[in-house]
Amino acid sequence: MKLAIAGASGRMGRMLIESALAQPDAFELVVALDHSTSQSIGQDAGAFLGARTGVMITDDLQALASADCLIDFTRPEGTLEHLKVCVEHGVKVIIGTTGFDDAGKQAIQKAGESVAIVFAPNMSVGVNATLKLLEVAAKILASGYDVEVFEAHHKHKVDAPSGTALKMGEVIANAWDKPLDELATWTRHGHTGAREDGSIGFSVVRGGDIVGDHTVYFCGVGERIEITHRSTSRATYAQGSLRAARFLEDKPKGVYDMQAVLGL
Ligand SMILES: NC(=O)C1=CN([C@@H]2O[C@H](COP(=O)(O)OP(=O)(O)OC[C@H]3O[C@@H](n4cnc5c(N)ncnc54)[C@H](OP(=O)(O)O)[C@@H]3O)[C@@H](O)[C@H]2O)C=CC1
Numbered sequence: 001m002k003l004a005i006a007g008a009s010g011r012m013g014r015m016l017i018e019s020a021l022a023q024p025d026a027f028e029l030v031v032a033l034d035h036s037t038s039q040s041i042g043q044d045a046g047a048f049l050g051a052r053t054g055v056m057i058t059d060d061l062q063a064l065a066s067a068d069c070l071i072d073f074t075r076p077e078g079t080l081e082h083l084k085v086c087v088e089h090g091v092k093v094i095i096g097t098t099g100f101d102d103a104g105k106q107a108i109q110k111a112g113e114s115v116a117i118v119f120a121p122n123m124s125v126g127v128n129a130t131l132k133l134l135e136v137a138a139k140i141l142a143s144g145y146d147v148e149v150f151e152a153h154h155k156h157k158v159d160a161p162s163g164t165a166l167k168m169g170e171v172i173a174n175a176w177d178k179p180l181d182e183l184a185t186w187t188r189h190g191h192t193g194a195r196e197d198g199s200i201g202f203s204v205v206r207g208g209d210i211v212g213d214h215t216v217y218f219c220g221v222g223e224r225i226e227i228t229h230r231s232t233s234r235a236t237y238a239q240g241s242l243r244a245a246r247f248l249e250d251k252p253k254g255v256y257d258m259q260a261v262l263g264l
């Protein structure tokens with residue numbers, strides 16, 4: 001499969017390049033994209049590994065035409081720009097980027113009418129298994145338990161709460177047949193009053209090099225259940241993305257999530 005990777009010099013871009021190069025029988029890196037202000041433009045995509053791939057990092061989006069599938073972990077504005085070019089050339093897309101607004105999410109759904117897309121805020125098997133556990137827990141603990149979602153990430157992360165934390169909130173709200181927006185408490189400061197029954201609180205830590213921690217608390221009276229996932233390496237996100245790319249091989253169009261990729 002001919003792969004394009006966007007955000008090639010970013011944390012995830014590099015992990016994806018390393019993971020794809022380690023599977024030469026399955027993947028060929030044909031395009032490495034970054035935006036025009038990036039210092040990496042013109043460098044070999046494997047330079048950070050001391051490897052020569054022959055693929056130079058470029059800002060030429062038309063290069064995407066030579067790929068079967070783009071894996072994009074950038075920023076919402078970048079992803080949406082890349083998506084237009086992928087639709088134009090019939091290129092499949094894996095979107096790992098988080099932080100889209102409603103208009104961005106709608107644009108992804110629209111693009112899915114023409115090309116096959118996997119769009120998921122977390123590509124790791126462990127997180128997607130955790131989402132299933134949360135669905136079960138939310139149904140069993142639907143009353144008498146206060147739900148709080150906590151997440152912690154590295155200091156460079158620009159969106160909050162994380163896409164994964166939002167997805168966890170959505171899974172719980174769905175299990176209760178309510179939209180998350182109706183239940184969410186995003187911040188607390190000052191005289192907040194007592195906690196509202198049935199609400200879902202979110203809290204966020206940013207610091208150092210934390211790869212990604214998520215805990216959902218179901219707090220009852222006299223007991224508390226905590227469901228935690230901790231990422232200690234970005235390799236799981238990259239492996240999940242490559243699995244998603246292979247899943248799309250025989251899909252002509254549509255928007256899929258990682259639950260579909262993993263058959264959960
Ligand atoms: N779904 C999942 O499993 C995961 C999702 N993520 C998400 O992936 C995204 C990237 O994370 P991470 O790799 O840590 O971030 P980085 O900041 O390390 O990398 C982002 C890359 O995208 C480039 N970029 C930034 N803005 C644009 C733009 N407008 N157009 C094109 N390229 C752009 C950056 O270039 P430059 O450095 O020059 O600005 C950089 O190369 C985030 O949204 C994050 O939340 C992260 C991990 C797992």
Ligand SMILES: O=C(O)C1=N[C@H](C(=O)O)C[C@H](O)C1
Nearest residue numbers: 098121122157162163164212
């Ligand atoms: O920015 C990150 O690093 C991560 N972002 C994703 C998110 O917002 O959920 C996934 C993972 O937690 C790492």
